[in-house]
Amino acid sequence: MSSDAINKTPLHGLHVELGARMVPFAGYEMPVQFPAGVKTEHLHTRAKAGLFDVSHMGQVRISGTDAAERFEALVTGNITGLAESALRYTLFTNVTGGILDDLMVTNAGDHLFVVVNAACKETDLALMRAGLGDTVEALEDLALIALQGPSAVAVLAELAPGVAGLKFMTSGTFAIEGTDCLVSRCGYTGEDGFEISVPNDKAEALARRLLAHGDVEAIGLGARDSLRLEAGLCLYGHDIDTTTTPIEAGLSWAVPKRRREDGGFPGAEIIRRQAADGTTRRRVGIRPEGRAPAREGTQIADGEGRILGAITSGGFGPSIDGPVAMGYVETEFAEEGTQLNVIVRDKPMPARVEALPFVPPGYKR
């Protein structure tokens, strides 16, 4: 797939029909918002259920009985210990311990099912093929639909009753409208919900069927971003990238004890040392005290005006009804409750370090 040409997902026509404002994103023309607007879409997802087209993300199959062992050479996570049908959040790292991408890996029995970020899809595929050869297959014939929110389970269970039995971070294959789909109980909003991997030619019919339910509305990338920010979830290329390590990013839980001790992935020694000795900076949640959002790139200072770091994601949180942000600060300022200033339009505005997530998660554990 060419990275210069603009790609369209199988739901493109539906988005346009629903009145979406379409924007280029990671090589795809994607809906940033629908007529309801970002705030309404966001609040609807937290109250009922939102349908998200995430077909731009890369879906990959890695076959072979030793796929998990071999995959561990590329990522920080415990993949060999992943139970069948369970999925896990993990990280591709480079030799300096920087993060190349964050991804989801599912133990699908006879293969691993991997979902990577759209913007990193081609470099991730190259990385996986370099390490794992032709056992790596890009699943170009699959779309990905996320159904998120407290009503998601009731809505999807009308089409596939079995999905109600899935626990958070587990998956299964279910017949939906006569088509086998891989359904995972996970998401990127902080709510309960599912990601449904569906053949391209069945995706629009499934989306229409789900949208026909009174509780479901189509949600754009704008609300997807504010939902994940309130949920304290990282956006690759913003909150994490090749210059940040998992430990600095507060993702040490994605580097379990065995992987820290035994290594065997790029940058393992640096990450092990950072986990033991600490880092000079850390990702934190930041709540500006006024109403003005502190956006990406906003500098963070102490009371004397000394720069401590910068905001990596920031905006307005509709559920919080105020500005929310994440960023990196010097570790001595990373403690919850620490008073800081964010420099908005050259003026210091009071803010404080706050625990993530900003909203309580709705996951069904």
Add this chain to the structure above:
Amino acid sequence: MSDMKFSEDHEWIRVEGDIGTVGITDHAQEQLGDVVFVEVPEVGMTAAKDEQVAVVESVKAASEIFAPVSGEIVEGNAVLADAPETVNSDPYGAGWFFKIKLSDPSELEKLMDEDAYKAFAS
């Protein structure tokens, strides 16, 4: 809207006597999306035509608001501090930004009338 004039920065101004009330157009609020924060100018500030005097932030981005004419700021809309969404719901009414005492009323002639603005914004 026939008594209003419009700037290329998508602001409107309605003048009574020597005081102009300024806001952003319906087209502008629709393009911005949900407004979440407004910073209005301080009373007493002197603004030159096209000088940045206020800020409006939507869920998406921050945008600057410019004085469509020169003058002295005589009032900021206090309602917007707690109810910035008024800009979306009533852009030509309760969602006004500030009032300015015109120092050069002839500047109004350089602004667009309603028909010209409609053509400009479409």
